[in-house]
Amino acid sequence: GNSVTQMEGPVTLSEEAFLTINCTYTATGYPSLFWYVQYPGEGLQLLLKATKADDKGSNKGFEATYRKETTSFHLEKGSVQVSDSAVYFCALSDLALGNEKLTFGTGTRLTIIP
């Protein structure tokens, strides 16, 4: 079956530091890959996505590249801000099998200190 493994948190960084949150996956088909962000007290919001190998998703300074050879979709940002403090979820959706359900990783709590 499908699964997503992501870096366990919590992660604490200073403002303007470089961020990497690792995510790897296993899937039986050709998944689309997503990063969702959950700010305190809010629902999940789609941060970025990639639908095929070598695609790069990007948004708000974050980016992630769909690496089929390493089955990875690591999230990166060059210079984090306090407002980036949130929980980040890596997820996949195996649309090739007609399965629109999302499989989530365990989430990584990120705290940015001034």
Place this chain on the structure above:
Amino acid sequence: GAVVSQHPSWVICKSGTSVKIECRSLDFQATTMFWYRQFPKQSLMLMATSNEGSKATYEQGVEKDKFLINHASLTLSTLTVTSAHPEDSSFYICSALNDRGSTEAFFGQGTRLTVV
């Protein structure tokens, strides 16, 4: 656009009572909605897929008689936790797929259920 509203955002109930949680797509129609449960420091676990006009599809291990799902219209799905017990205390989240073909799921803000 593409807003999903979940209500209530939090609820406290006594053991043995039932609680209803609503999930509404405010500006789009959603034939398909999903209900998730999130335990502390854990991932979202899909409970069931809610389809307008038909019975929900439950994931393995989820008691359909305990977690009743009704998707009566294209903009509303409800989850009723029946005869709630303290172990049902959790964060419940819904998401909805826009009928216009987008593969993006839009999430509600979640409902924190505490059973005392």
